Amino acid sequence: MVKKIILSIFCILFFLSTSFAKEEPKNVILFIADGTGPTIMHLLMQYAKLAPNSPFKDRTSTLEKLINEGKLSLVSNDTAFSIVTDSAAAATQFETGYKTKPEAVGVDKDFNPVDSVLIMAKEQGKATGLLTDTYVLDATPAGLFGHVQNRRNYTDLSKNLLEVKPDVVMGGGFNHFVSKNNLKSGVLTNILNKVPYKDDITPKNQDDTTFETLLKSGYAIAFDEKGLSKVKGNKIFGRFAAEGYPFNIDGLKSAPSLTTMTKKAVDTLSKNKKGFFLLVEAGEVDWAAHTNDAATTLREMLEAEETLTYLKNWTDKHPNTLLIITADHDTGGFGFNYRKMTKEEKEYKMDAGYVQGHYDYISPDNLDKLLEQKGSFYILSKQFKALPKDKQTPQKALDYINKNMGLNLTLNQIGLEENQKDFNIEKAFKKASENLGVVWNTTSHTSSPLLAIFYGAEVKAPNIMHNTQIAQIIREFLNEK
Ligand SMILES: [Zn+2]
Known part of the structure; x- marks a missing residue:
């Protein structure tokens, strides 16, 4: 009798455990x-490990x-036609599995519309979301819902987004949902009172009805971090x-920060009991790298790191979650x-005791030094150029650069001469950073291979692959019983 009871308890427990395992929903976080090519990922990992003032307790980044x-x-x-890609073709390829042309979104190389892994997740009844710190119609999120031959067709992309209606949409890009007539006609007056960045708005949507469609689409719309914290519902549109x-x-x-979003x-x-698909894009690493600004790039990577720490912990607690970390291309x-x-x-340097011979092999101190920079090259240059013309002298530029980068350089070291009339302040900033050992090959994208990390749920991922295979891996994972 006792044996029978024990056996039936065992059977019930076994039944419960297998049925729970079945109910565990599958989630994909991309x-x-x-x-962010490998050298930019490595910048974060080396900063954590080597910088004398690294805030990482075990000197290991979550990325590592x-x-x-x-x-x-x-x-x-x-x-399909090039060695180097832009974000649009890259996103289309790893989000749909089809090769395409540069600047095309959500279409194959012959411009036929192709569906993304977000659409697949939606068809399975999962919740879907996308978020970025650039604008939501930018290439990386757009590949999930859009079908346009050129990524700058914001009017059609806004329509595509409002048709697909992912549950959560967060990022910038208010401009892409309003038309010039919307602003003129005053229909936005009440809304604009809630928009903290209203002075920056330059309408880019050609269709006067887009914003109205958005308002009627059932989303709770938030315009700032405070507004986002108050949203309770399941459909969020953060602009x-x-x-x-x-x-x-x-x-x-x-x-809100990338981590907050x-x-x-x-x-x-x-x-959602059936699970979800979410795209998280740290989009401004690319923008920082386009301006060849290592300090701003590292700051963006530190924000990405914080988000990855949160996502890793979450994935550890939800074992049926596939967390994929990768890049669309390398910039710079x-x-x-x-x-x-x-x-x-x-x-x-000889006095400092760590250099031999004629060369500076770059001290890890320089990693800390990078973070002494007080603003992005983009904003700092803009502020310098706003000074009265007679104040924009080489000596002033030098003082300004030294102050804002925490350096003590000479005119020669920032590539300027004492009486030089015309000079480019962005170039002078870039030259200054060369004194920290920083080099960039280009202000555009490169063909560097990328890293992709598959974490959490087990998947079969080849050691070397094309980015279209990332979409295939997600599809296989979602299809598996
Ligand atoms: Zn780019």
Whole structure:
């Protein structure tokens, strides 16, 4: 009798455990760090490990832990017609599985519309969401819902988004949902009173009815971090900037951080019993790298790191979740290089005791030094150019650069001469950063291979792959019983 009772308890427990396992929903979180080739990922990992003032207690970034504990693949991102890609073709390829042309969104190489993994998740009854710190019609999110031959067709992309209606949509880009007539006619007056960035608005939508469609679409719309914290429902449309957010280094103003948005999205989407698909884009790594600004790039990576820490913890608690971390392409071709020192520098460095011979092999101190920079090159240059013309002298530029980068350079070291009339302040900033060993190959994208990390749920991922295979892996994962 006792045996029978024990056996039936065992059977019930076994039944419960298998039925619970079946009910555990499948989630996919796709984290894209835009423009983040391996050397930019490595900048974050080296900062954590080597910077004397690294705030990382165990000197290991979450990104490195994800690589260690997950599965790592090397990814190519060539398009149907090119070796180098833009974000649109890249996003289309890893979100739909089809090769396409640069600048095309959600269409194959012959411009036939193709569906993304977000659409597949939606058809399975899952909740869906996308968020970015650039604008939501930007290429990386757009590949999930849009079908246009050129990524700048914002009117059609806004229509595509409002047809697909993902449950959670967060980012910048108020501009892309309003027309010039909307502004003139005054229909937006009440709304604009709630918009902290209203002075930045430049309408870019050609259709006067788009904004009305958005208002009727059942979303709770938030315009700033406070507004977002108050949203209770399951459908959120966060519009937190006229275009992209400010860089983290310049302060986000009223926009929520990438981590704040991600937490809100995961809390909201995970209420769906069938699971969810979420895209999180750290989009401004790319923008920082386009301006060859290493400090701003590192700040963006530190924000991405915070979001990844949250996502890793969440994934650890929800084992049927596939967390994928990758990039669409590399921007800039970043690195540190050793460089020949001047005589004075040599003496100084020899005193510091870590350099031999003629070359500066770049001290890890420089990683801390990067974070002394007080603003992005973009904003700092803009402020300098706003000074009265007679104040824009080479000496003033030098003082300004030294002050804002925490350096003590000479005119020669920022590439300027004493009586030089015309000069480019952005170039002078870039030249200044070369003294920290920073090098960039280009201000555009490169063909560098990328890293993709598969973490959480087990998937079969080849060690080397094309980015179209990422979409295939997601499809297979969602289809598996
Ligand atoms: Zn780019």
